[in-house]
Amino acid sequence: MAGALEGIRVLDMGRVLAGPSCAALLGDMGAEVIKLEQPGRGDDSRGFAPMKKDKDGNNVSCYYKNFNRSKKGITLDLKTGKEVFLELVKTVDVLVENFRPGTMDKLGLGYEELKKVNPGLIYGCISGFGSTGPYRNRAGYDTMSQAWSGIMSITGWPEDDPVRCGASLCDVIGGLHLTIGILAALRLREKTGRGQFIDISLTDGGVVAEASMVEVYLATGKVPYKNGNRYTSSAPGGGYHTKDGYCVINGSAPKFWAMLVDIIGHPELAEDPRFLTNALRVKNREELDPYVEAWTMSLTTQEVIDTLLPKGFACAPILTIDQVVANEQIGVARNMFPEIDDPEVGPTRFINSAIKMEEGGPEIRCPAPTLGQHNDEIYSTILGYSPEKIQELREKGII
């Protein structure tokens, strides 16, 4: 099906995760995405686990393949191929990069230069702290942004060390923020004809993810800290051990608390003065939670879930990744892990976009390119280079 971004050409100079994930989503939505890599070397993530073997027994990165599907691939040395690069930039609508700020400027290829050759260019970049401010020159990594943004200070158990979220949430949110910026800039460009510079910081995105936790401090001056799985303002709720594992339950609303006292075999708690209101249950949660956990510990996780879910409780087991992939809802009904027949490594499953639309939405449109796979196609059709010229560029190591 034709994508919503059909007719838009994107030059993806991204590396590893944040930039490439944005460009992959644009490609999934039908944009023509050209991934530009250093000749002979490519995106560092071509060396990142997980690997699968190709038919000759070489390791091929499925990390790279996941974040670079729905793209074509070319090589170009940015130092020796500057003229070629500028010719290419003239033909694209969007450029995505996640170099350390200043890298493109040092190459003489910063936004101010590029907009001279293409005033309609939408230049989107992602970095650890954004391209303004005193930290702008620092390298960006998901874990560092989880630390600097405060996410680690609110994740984990009160008595333990701070811990990072196991998901690469700053990287992923950075890619989503840039995607939104690009779509908004494309819309504006239709009115103005002008492109613009979009500047995303992984750390800013971490702050946005904290949401109400930050607002607590902004409104009250009270600093939120890590609190395990407990809700700070409702009880009972949070994580409980079961006979064979762990689960999360929310039983704090009056309706659910009223049901829960019967389910856990303590109807007398409904009248217990310590637990009459949510505020009292929060205050006395150390005395309350053992009642709940005595019940959950008497059952398997599955039995807890099977008891509570049909009654409308919010509750969940802690799925492991293999269970997520096999899950009838996530893996099957929502098709979150479609299989692609990759020309190098054969049938492999990748992570689908979570944006489910009737028409024009994201789908994996082609497997990730091998290094320079589309050099002939792109340089001949888009820039009109002759086979001889392309061969010359190749021999000189420019592409």
Place this chain on the structure above:
Amino acid sequence: MAGALEGIRVLDMGRVLAGPSCAALLGDMGAEVIKLEQPGRGDDSRGFAPMKKDKDGNNVSCYYKNFNRSKKGITLDLKTGKEVFLELVKTVDVLVENFRPGTMDKLGLGYEELKKVNPGLIYGCISGFGSTGPYRNRAGYDTMSQAWSGIMSITGWPEDDPVRCGASLCDVIGGLHLTIGILAALRLREKTGRGQFIDISLTDGGVVAEASMVEVYLATGKVPYKNGNRYTSSAPGGGYHTKDGYCVINGSAPKFWAMLVDIIGHPELAEDPRFLTNALRVKNREELDPYVEAWTMSLTTQEVIDTLLPKGFACAPILTIDQVVANEQIGVARNMFPEIDDPEVGPTRFINSAIKMEEGGPEIRCPAPTLGQHNDEIYSTILGYSPEKIQELREKGII
């Protein structure tokens, strides 16, 4: 400055976080967002902490205010005001809701009905598991989606219970995914004239955030588990105690490892056969990390950072939320917490969007509405109702 979404009208029926955060971002980008709430009651989050006092001493929710800035507010009872609702839907471009799937259908106001009166309507919804599949009727909560999506299985310490990410990442990512879907659908509608249904699941978004962790399983069958702050495939790196706290450091690349042995006062480790390559350092990390931590423990966190940052290391202190807000980069240079003079609670800081654009990008355009604040304005200007008719609707409790 005019926003990129100027001229687009959005009806926000969202509650609490995921839906309202999407609509607020659309409003920040210049869309006319009309928040529709139940008369006399409003969005549940009007009762959520943090609270500030208004001049009469009443509690007013800054949770609500943060996620409902850049909107106008009206009230409408969806049962008694169905006709009014349909007249309103005819005039809007986008509808956002995050009810439990089926709620709007039960009211006779599902997408299939609404598109009959407005074929161009872009109907965006967010729910715990999406509107398809066997789990579609279950309630959606950030914590439950962190559990079902596998995020909790990869967050925390190997020897501890699984723990949720302290940020509401599934809610926030859900809002960002819907924003992207809406922008893509608006683009497509310009070609086709048709609206469409966009269906976002909080749990699917959690899966997307896991990124390469899921790909590890898909490509190799190996299930990733929680691993604290360690990188699984590089060393030294992760979290280390300091004299007064904790920090994260990445010293695994050859260049940084070579520097680090000198910095920590153990140049002999450069030649140590246990640590010659990254693979060996990963294998022998239990013997390696004590050398690093002996050094970090001899210094304050600030001293560690001041030593490593100028040499180009990726490293970070664990900022607490108050430190994030005061931080010269995040709070100051990036303006992530702008102050709004709120008519009810006075000057208050809110969380800015992380999308920094030259032109037409997000900015907080007005404070959140009081319940029904714009009833007269919206019902008279958009639907052309007379003051008498509006008064009648009010007296009947329809608005």
